[in-house]
Amino acid sequence: MTEKKKTTQDMSFEILKTSSTSKARLGRITTAHGVIETPAFMPDATRGAVQTISSLQLADTKTSALVSNTLHLYLKPGSELIRSQGGLHQFMHWDKPILTDGGGFQIYSLIHRSSLKGKINAEGMTFQSPLDGSMHTLTPEKSQEIQFDLGSDIKMAFDDCIHADQDKQRNLESVELTTQWSRRAKEKFGAMSNELGVESLIYAIVQGGNDREMRKKSFEELNEIGFDGFAYGGWPIDAEGQFMEDIIGYTASLMPDDKPKYAMGIGTPDDIRKGVELGYDLFDCVLPTRNARHGHLYTSEGILRVKNGEFKDDNRPIDPVCDCTACVNYSRAYIRHLINIDEPLGKSLCTIHNLRYYARMMEDIREQLAIT
RNA sequence: GCCGAGGUCGUAUAGUGGUCAAUUACAGGGGACUGUAAAUCCCCCGCCGCAAGGCUACGAAGGUUCAAAUCCUUCCCUCGGCA
Numbered sequence: 277m278t279e280k281k282k283t284t285q286d287m288s289f290e291i292l293k294t295s296s297t298s299k300a301r302l303g304r305i306t307t308a309h310g311v312i313e314t315p316a317f318m319p320d321a322t323r324g325a326v327q328t329i330s331s332l333q334l335a336d337t338k339t340s341a342l343v344s345n346t347l348h349l350y351l352k353p354g355s356e357l358i359r360s361q362g363g364l365h366q367f368m369h370w371d372k373p374i375l376t377d378g379g380g381f382q383i384y385s386l387i388h389r390s391s392l393k394g395k396i397n398a399e400g401m402t403f404q405s406p407l408d409g410s411m412h413t414l415t416p417e418k419s420q421e422i423q424f425d426l427g428s429d430i431k432m433a434f435d436d437c438i439h440a441d442q443d444k445q446r447n448l449e450s451v452e453l454t455t456q457w458s459r460r461a462k463e464k465f466g467a468m469s470n471e472l473g474v475e476s477l478i479y480a481i482v483q484g485g486n487d488r489e490m491r492k493k494s495f496e497e498l499n500e501i502g503f504d505g506f507a508y509g510g511w512p513i514d515a516e517g518q519f520m521e522d523i524i525g526y527t528a529s530l531m532p533d534d535k536p537k538y539a540m541g542i543g544t545p546d547d548i549r550k551g552v553e554l555g556y557d558l559f560d561c562v563l564p565t566r567n568a569r570h571g572h573l574y575t576s577e578g579i580l581r582v583k584n585g586e587f588k589d590d591n592r593p594i595d596p597v598c599d600c601t602a603c604v605n606y607s608r609a610y611i612r613h614l615i616n617i618d619e620p621l622g623k624s625l626c627t628i629h630n631l632r633y634y635a636r637m638m639e640d641i642r643e644q645l646a647i648t
Numbered sequence: 649g650c651c652g653a654g655g656u657c658g659u660a661u662a663g664u665g666g667u668c669a670a671u672u673a674c675a676g677g678g679g680a681c682u683g684u685a686a687a688u689c690c691c692c693c694g695c696c697g698c699a700a701g702g703c704u705a706c707g708a709a710g711g712u713u714c715a716a717a718u719c720c721u722u723c724c725c726u727c728g729g730c731a
Binding site: 320322323327328343345348375377378380381382385386405406407432435437481507508509510511512513517519538539540541542543544547560561562563565566567569570572581583584585618620623 | 676677678679680681682683684685686687688689
């Protein structure tokens with residue numbers, strides 16, 4: 277780190293308070309588009325929108341930041357287009373912080389879960405677009421270029437994600453590739469930041485699967501390169517669907533306490549509470565939004581599957597304690613009806629509710645941290 | 649009244665001698681979803697039973713047959729045409 281680089285990056289994270297009973301901390305991440313009070317949950321707006329709701333409705337849930345995606349926006353509508361529209365903030369009319377994932381996970385996901393072709397080599401990942409079958413190559417450099425086009429506040433280094441049960445050899449390969457790619461991403465990030473005069477942050481993703489040694493190796497190599505924050509990468513739950521607390525906690529313990537720790541893809545409300553206690557500051561997950569579209573709602577009294585017949589004539593709000601638009605204005609019976617007739621408004625209201633539930637949960641967590 | 653077509657599990661359909669408690673879709677019931685190819689996917693859906701299995705069923709009643717949703721007879725009903 278040279279003197280002149282000591283600007284936003286070095287001021288980007290401050291810890292306001294540390295818990296005396298766990299590794300949880302109350303903090304603040306400062307970006308070019310404002311502050312994220314941590315611990316924070318960031319919903320996924322993968323393709324430039326949190327599905328079914330507008331950025332204004334998202335703001336109403338008091339969500340402080342969102343996650344969007346390099347790969348998806350690169351494929352459609354193309355990152356140059358978004359740059360020409362003034363960047364993703366302006367394009368989607370969201371003036372708060374945006375974190376963009378690097379695209380590695382999405383390609384892994386495409387290759388892993390489908391018959392689509394894709395291959396990984398030292399250069400990067402070559403894969404077939406699920407949209408039109410065309411072949412593309414994403415490299416660490418290309419991923420950064422796209423993220424600069426998007427204009428995100430926090431950029432992720434391109435990583436090679438694997439499933440938790442991969443063999444040792446593949447795990448090692450993933451760690452080594454992620455290190456190489458992260459180094460290249462960091463170089464590109466530095467060069468583009470200088471060239472464009474843009475101030476943003478870059479986080480790296482720690483791989484290593486369910487193997488402590490590999491996690492340690494991955495973290496140490498990344499730390500040597502130097503990043504503004506570190507993320508737990510990989511898959512957070514085991515084959516039985518259990519939150520992998522041990523390895524996730526261990527990975528957090530490796531990361532420097534003076535930098536943000538980001539738990540990618542986590543999780544359920546319970547998983548997030550555990551994640552906070554393990555020391556994580558940032559979370560993102562598709563669960564609240566995807567589940568909302570399926571009528572699976574989080575409430576102060578537990579999970580409420582609003583499609584279920586028992587709510588047919590229930591005129592109470594989803595959650596009497598909730599202050600979201602859906603709960604303040606509409607009944608379970610009405611929302612059930614909307615979901616059952618596949619009316620988009622039903623999905624929107626459920627999404628608003630779940631995101632407000634998550635936001636309130638994070639508010640509660642921060643409040644508890646502040647007073648204890 | 650005559651002629652034609654038809655009556656199948658909530659609805660709409662498939663099945664025209666055994667492989668049929670019976671296809672498919674919708675409706676209905678339940679569940680899954682963790683850095684989003686997810687507005688997706690899975691299960692149940694005659695009755696009893698955890699199950700094996702049993703029982704009752706393809707408009708009604710008879711009949712033919714080892715065997716009928718499927719063939720025959722009569723009746724009831726619906727739709728179209730003619731009176």
